[in-house]
Amino acid sequence: MKIRSFVTVMALVGNLCAAQAATPECSRSYTLALHDHGLLYSAATDSGIDKDVSDELVRRSGCKVTVSLMPRSRIWQLIESGALDFSLSGITNAERDKFASFAWYFSNKYYLLVRKDSGVRNLADFERNDQLKLGTIRSFRYSETANQLVDRLQTGNRVSQGGGLAPLYQTLMLNAIQGMIIEPFDFPALEEARIRDITSIVEFNDPSVPHGLIMSKKALTPAEQEHWRALVNAMRADGSLQRIFGKYFKPDLAAALVNF
């Protein structure tokens, strides 16, 4: 779904030198897909961190980029095939490394959100109880321990998948699933009393996982990938990213996310 097309002609004067070094050649128009996920992007309001990052990237690059909204699983499929050039807030694994390149710009931890009435106090509690089901978003991967938990539960047919966060929250409320894996972008939903009152959070003891701009290796040459990576690095270096995150998080959390 096409949201909007952006055409930027000039790089910012203030960052002229850095931008000149990093600016891609814009030899063609590019495609970038967002996915609806908490603070990263909300289709309901057409806003979010990814939207802001995308706007800034497009502005700095001066390229024509067609931005659209897709399910995450479709995004990975198209990145792999080369039909899509970019997406945002992606994490890597061995399989994705084969077809995608990344430009990291923030890092965060994962948490298990569980219903209080499930009696789960730690990860082992959840795994031990065969009656508990986990909700995940199709094609999503997480930190190492979380991935292992998901894979084991999947073998036991204890994972229900969703196309986005919204139906998973609703399913959690209905007690059709008893847990789901969340990130800091999903915290605002927890401020809703109906969710906060019935859930608790269990932390995965994994280090933070870097997230970044996803670039299709089939669609972009290594040189082009380097140009776009340099753009992202420039956004980190000049504080633009921290400012974007600061719009959505308290300053200390925003800093913790982008300074990794």
Next chain:
Amino acid sequence: MTSARSVQTAIGLRLLPWLVLVATLSVTWIVWDHERQSARYALHAQFDFALKETVSRIEQRAAAYEQMLRGVQGVLATTDLNNQASIHRYVDALQLDANFAGVKVIGIVQRVPMQDKAAHTAAMRKAGLPTYAIYPESTGPLYAPIVQREPSFGNTGAPLGLDVWQDPVRRVALEAARDSGMAAISGKLRLAIDRQADALPGFVMYLPVFASDLPHDSVAQRRANLIGWVYAAFHVNDFMASLYGKQSPGLSMAIYDGVDTNESTLLYRTADGVGGPASRRTVALSASEYMVVAGHSWTLSLASLPEFGARTGQDATNVTAVAGAALSFALAVLVWLMVNGRTRALRLAAAMTEELREMAQHDPLTGLPNRALFSDRLNQELARAKRESTRFAVIFLDLDEFKPVNDNFGHAIGDQLLQQVALRLQSAIRAVDTVGRIGGDEFVILVAGLSGKDFVLTLTEKINQSLRQVFVVDGHEMHISASLGFAVYPEDGGDELTLTRCADDAMYRVKSRGQAGINRANSAPS
């Protein structure tokens, strides 16, 4: 020690087939279990793939319809919302054939603020709809009447002017499309064009139309500058029928509006769908996926029926189990035959050896000890007598008038008579004594450990009397007698040769008289 080892070996050999059976059955079980696990993983993977594929097909179809609707939205970016002719021509040009069979209606909804209601109604009436009115009645402050439906023919449903803003289900989608600037679909509803009582479940997809010369980059701008919506209305059944690709066989499916799955939210169910009449059938795997279609949640419930599992190597698992078990038993039987073949050969050899020994030491006709065994027993008794200073006797016995029996009745009858004589002799002596046959009608008796002075004489008379009793062989009555001679150790001889020769001589002396009787060695015939 050797014996204990051989017993252990024998037990080991006897257990070997069972051990082989247990081992091979265990291997079969391991292989079968592995195959079963693999088949289960394959089944899960295939099922998950089918689920993913089904979701993808629905999402892609929804995206195709959305793309089609964007075309209409595009037309409105270049013309007025009320340019009905232009929209009619565009929809006509779309050639909505069977590929778009799911679309029942494409239409336009106009955003009408309360203050514009009268002007809007007047304009619509002026445009050729003299009875046009916004309905149902409401106090506003906003109206969203349907102002155009395409195709215009064949639509017998609610007339134009229906204010969809008043319907809470439609309104949620209208607001979502307005605020996001993107497509939004409604929850389950009855389409306005449906007149029949039992209308099929439907839904509507809306795309917002903004004033082309005003910005719509934020929610506030979008709310302010919205002029209407384009929409496509669907029957879910038709929508599902128009999906690309083919559903994997052996799967049943149901789609629910939202994440709550009950009959009131049911949008679609295959003929053998989950939770339907066919749900009594065995369901091997089932899963629900919470899809997001144009910003709206649908729950897709998929279940595998037995025929789905049959396609993923279940047969191979059964073949492994049956073939493995059969081979295990066959191998165990083979080992049993090999082990027991040796045992049976040894047993046969032992039996044959025993038989040979029996044949070498016994008379085949009467079963009595032959000359060799008798000689052996005599020597044993001689040694014992010498050692313990005891006495024993050797009796020679020759049947009288036996030859005529053979001549008159034949050798078969003669042989039977000899067998009866042997039995009578055995019953006449004690258990410690030995009676043997050393020739045609010649018998010898070893009388061990003599106690009384006339014991031998008494015994010989007893034997003589026994043999004089009538014999009945094959219906013939026969009378025979015997000549007996005996020698006693140590009086008549101190070795085997002397004793036997003396007894033999004594017997011949009786025989030479031509009548039955008993004689002792070195004595006058009695």
